[in-house]
Amino acid sequence: MAKDRRPYFTMTNEYPRHRKIRGLSDAAFRLHVTLIALANEETRDGLVSDSDLLAKGSKAKKELITAGLVVGLPDGTFALHDYLKHQNSAEEIARYKAEQKERGQRGGLKSAHTRHHVNKGRIDPNCALCPGAEPPEYEPKELSEI
Numbered sequence: 001m002a003k004d005r006r007p008y009f010t011m012t013n014e015y016p017r018h019r020k021i022r023g024l025s026d027a028a029f030r031l032h033v034t035l036i037a038l039a040n041e042e043t044r045d046g047l048v049s050d051s052d053l054l055a056k057g058s059k060a061k062k063e064l065i066t067a068g069l070v071v072g073l074p075d076g077t078f079a080l081h082d083y084l085k086h087q088n089s090a091e092e093i094a095r096y097k098a099e100q101k102e103r104g105q106r107g108g109l110k111s112a113h114t115r116h117h118v119n120k121g122r123i124d125p126n127c128a129l130c131p132g133a134e135p136p137e138y139e140p141k142e143l144s145e146i
Helices: 026-041 058-066 090-118
Strands: 070-072 078-080
Touching (some): 026 058
Antiparallel strands (some): 070 078
């Protein structure tokens, strides 16, 4: 079975038993998990908005800050404690997405070559995958250009 390709964040098995987590109310526990997911999904490197931090009320926000799971920054914003120690950074996520896109484009070229050349017994001198052909200059196009 193939791995799930949807974006995900890392959470260890002992997360619910961690000393900072086990004393949280249900609302604060859920808020913490939600903030981790949002920071990952929106590639914010652990930064959280005050409105997101208040999603389960001011009591849950205060619990997370008191437990040291969310820290206030000098500019008045908030961040998840040690987020980048456990989660991929925005840069890592962007690099992964670019690599996936490139693999998909290569796979598409190989599929087109097989469909239009190999299966039909044709050799195209402009096709980099046909035997004896010179590889063309290939520059991936942005989706907006297609």
